[in-house]
Amino acid sequence: MRTCCERREASLSTGTNVIGAGTPLKISYGRELREKDGTFVTILEIKNLDFAYNGETVLEDVNLTVRQKDFMAIIGPNGGGKTTLLKLMLGLLTPLKGTVHVDGKPPQEASHCIGYVPQNVHVNHSFPITAMDVVLMGKLEPQKRMSQRSAAIRRDALAALERMEMEAYAEKKIGMLSGGQRQRVFIARALVAQPKLLLLDEPTASIDTKGQADFYRFLEELNQDITVLVVSHDLLVVSRYIKSVACVNKKLHYHDQAEITGDMLETMYACTVEEVCPVELVAHGLPHRVLANHEKKIP
Amino acid sequence: MIEALTFEFMRNALVAGLLASVICGIMGTLVVVNRIVFLSGGIAHAAYGGIGLAFFFNWPYLPVTIGFSLFAAMVMAAISHAVKHRADTIIGVIWALGMAFGIILLDLTPGYNVDLMSYLFGSILTVPRSDLLTMAVVGVSMTILLAWYYQDLLAMSYDEEFARIRGVPVKKLYFGLIGMLAVTIVMVIQVVGLIMVIALLTIPPFIVEKYAKSLVQMMVASSVLGAVFTVTGLWISYQYNLTSGASIIMVSGIVFLVSLLVDKMRVAVRK
Numbered sequence: 001m002r003t004c005c006e007r008r009e010a011s012l013s014t015g016t017n018v019i020g021a022g023t024p025l026k027i028s029y030g031r032e033l034r035e036k037d038g039t040f041v042t043i044l045e046i047k048n049l050d051f052a053y054n055g056e057t058v059l060e061d062v063n064l065t066v067r068q069k070d071f072m073a074i075i076g077p078n079g080g081g082k083t084t085l086l087k088l089m090l091g092l093l094t095p096l097k098g099t100v101h102v103d104g105k106p107p108q109e110a111s112h113c114i115g116y117v118p119q120n121v122h123v124n125h126s127f128p129i130t131a132m133d134v135v136l137m138g139k140l141e142p143q144k145r146m147s148q149r150s151a152a153i154r155r156d157a158l159a160a161l162e163r164m165e166m167e168a169y170a171e172k173k174i175g176m177l178s179g180g181q182r183q184r185v186f187i188a189r190a191l192v193a194q195p196k197l198l199l200l201d202e203p204t205a206s207i208d209t210k211g212q213a214d215f216y217r218f219l220e221e222l223n224q225d226i227t228v229l230v231v232s233h234d235l236l237v238v239s240r241y242i243k244s245v246a247c248v249n250k251k252l253h254y255h256d257q258a259e260i261t262g263d264m265l266e267t268m269y270a271c272t273v274e275e276v277c278p279v280e281l282v283a284h285g286l287p288h289r290v291l292a293n294h295e296k297k298i299p
Numbered sequence: 300m301i302e303a304l305t306f307e308f309m310r311n312a313l314v315a316g317l318l319a320s321v322i323c324g325i326m327g328t329l330v331v332v333n334r335i336v337f338l339s340g341g342i343a344h345a346a347y348g349g350i351g352l353a354f355f356f357n358w359p360y361l362p363v364t365i366g367f368s369l370f371a372a373m374v375m376a377a378i379s380h381a382v383k384h385r386a387d388t389i390i391g392v393i394w395a396l397g398m399a400f401g402i403i404l405l406d407l408t409p410g411y412n413v414d415l416m417s418y419l420f421g422s423i424l425t426v427p428r429s430d431l432l433t434m435a436v437v438g439v440s441m442t443i444l445l446a447w448y449y450q451d452l453l454a455m456s457y458d459e460e461f462a463r464i465r466g467v468p469v470k471k472l473y474f475g476l477i478g479m480l481a482v483t484i485v486m487v488i489q490v491v492g493l494i495m496v497i498a499l500l501t502i503p504p505f506i507v508e509k510y511a512k513s514l515v516q517m518m519v520a521s522s523v524l525g526a527v528f529t530v531t532g533l534w535i536s537y538q539y540n541l542t543s544g545a546s547i548i549m550v551s552g553i554v555f556l557v558s559l560l561v562d563k564m565r566v567a568v569r570k
Contacts, residue, residue, distance in 0.1 A: 090464050137454050140465045165390035173512055231500055
């Protein structure tokens with residue numbers, strides 16, 4: 001089986017979605033996003049995208065380019081179109097206008113390069129399924145029906161659970177686990193297919209503040225070789241591990257800033273042309289900067 | 300019970316009950332985890348329209364009833380897929396319409412009239428051998444289909460969105476499931492009646508769901524539990540000369556209530 005990593009090398013060598021060092025870039029990136037030869041690899045590209053639900057415009061003229069190994073936060077008010085954008089990236093929705101490409105392919109064809117961690121899965125906690133079976137779902141390939149349950153696949157699934165420190169719960173029923181444990185299982189499910197791009201929808205909604213800090217440290221670790229994209233309505237999410245921010249409120253505004261600056265807050269306002277960004281969003285953001293500075297003083 | 304088995308009709312009733320338990324245990328598991336109990340009820344009732352149609356035009360019973368039920372089921376599935384928040388209302392309408400359509404057609408049929416009671420509670424004591432064979436064939440084909448699509452069905456039932464991302468043809472699978480449900484419901488209704496189909500589809504899977512760790516476990520355990528209910532119910536109906544279908548359902552219902560009580564107590568003990 002070809003893994004996504006092999007495919008990444010293939011696309012590098014063919015040079016189809018590699019922007020050469022000589023190409024002028026509007027966005028300046030940190031050194032960590034560059035490949036050794038100083039090039040960028042595009043993992044996700046959205047061009048001139050429009051989307052509407054029942055004639056009501058949800059997203060308008062969205063352009064976004066995510067480079068390999070980026071750690072991006074997609075923020076914006078509730079109802080601003082974040083989840084819709086996510087579903088378009090996953091190929092669950094089809095754009096009204098414009099294109100979405102993941103790893104140079106339409107999302108449906110790139111499904112095995114995308115790891116997706118949804119916000120809420122199945123409220124029925126009695127559903128008869130173990131943590132192991134949930135992770136195995138990440139390996140599901142309807143085209144290869146006969147080879148579904150091989151020992152190698154089970155080993156991969158167990159390895160993914162181990163990575164999330166959940167191997168002891170492999171045979172536990174998913175409904176018996178706590179909210180945080182369940183989320184780890186869903187991340188394991190996303191990681192088991194060795195994705196290039198990890199999409200997380202409101203991942204910190206069910207985690208306390210201490211847990212959130214640990215969680216982002218973990219994501220930073222994953223970010224060593226996977227592109228991570230976090231969707232949140234909470235500005236707290238903009239931790240220092242994040243390399244860029246996109247603000248979605250019908251239109252998308254992109255910031256290559258790792259921190260929240262006054263400049264960025266201004267842009268946040270600017271991005272809500274018709275609606276005003278909720279005050280809560282700003283209030284959440286500012287204390288975080290204080291928190292980040294404060295942490296540095298502790299030895 | 301042993302002496303009762305010397306009668307052929309009792310043996311047939313027992314086999315019919317066991318086959319119905321297995322079929323309903325397997326389909327019921329999918330019905331319960333996908334929360335389409337109401338849709339199943341709609342299919343089962345609308346099937347009566349097919350029965351009316353068959354008698355009015357003097358067409359062969361089984362193909363017409365299955366055809367009509369499939370049609371009604373697909374309409375309900377399509378509407379409930381497109382407008383999820385209105386699904387229950389639409390199913391309710393088709394449920395009632397199908398039933399009324401069947402009754403009016405039977406009214407208009409000259410001479411012979413089918414007994415509504417036998418449709419509701421079945422006639423497990425008069426099941427002919429040929430029906431047993433049909434049920435067995437349906438059961439086996441259903442199991443093969445299910446084994447083939449098991450992983451896809453599991454993914455769809457647990458997390459439809461994720462299944463779609465992974466390339467599972469969710470829409471086709473959903474309609475396939477509803478279609479299979481319509482066929483099995485009609486087959487089983489003929490033998491044990493509409494009320495018992497709904498009871499066997501829902502009660503054993505619901506009791507078992509909390510303890511099962513996989514869909515397969517839930518299907519097997521539901522089938523076994525359904526079989527226990529059927530045998531116990533039949534024995535009670537033989538001993539006390541009661542209606543067999545109703546006895547089976549009463550046994551299921553009592554165990555259902557006991558299981559709810561046990562759950563409440565387990566939660567209380569844990570606290």
